[in-house]
Amino acid sequence: MHTHIINASIQIVPIVLDKHPYLWVDDAIAIIQQSGIKHEVTPFATVLEGTYEEVMRVIHQVNEFLYEKGCSEWIANLQIQIRSEGDITGNEKTEKFTTRN
Structure with missing residues (x-):
């Protein structure tokens, strides 16, 4: 996978x-x-931003932690956005909604 920034x-x-x-x-x-x-x-999810490898590593760490600490069952809902030719950031998708006083 490329090294561009993705968000999830x-x-x-x-x-x-x-x-x-x-x-x-x-x-x-x-x-x-x-x-x-x-x-x-x-309130409903945590948004991550980094390279594909970094983001997937953190998702893996979360699931491994829950398993190792004895969480009996969980659902992991994931959304991942990837752009083939460059970075995709959360800010570019939300900055137009930011209130400036």
Whole structure:
């Protein structure tokens, strides 16, 4: 895969009874924060931005963490946008909606 910037969103939906699902989600977000990859936490998903390899590595780390820590079941909803000939950033898609005071 190329080395252009891509963006993706990941939403973790734990299907658990052992503890509140938000606690598993908080742990997943901590993995993303520790990765150093550019990200934005939103109420429904976390948006990641980096090379394809970087983004996929972080997604893999989140899933491995949940598995290793004993999360019994979860759904990982992913959206990935890739542009073949250059970078695609979240900012280019949302900057026109940013309010400037």
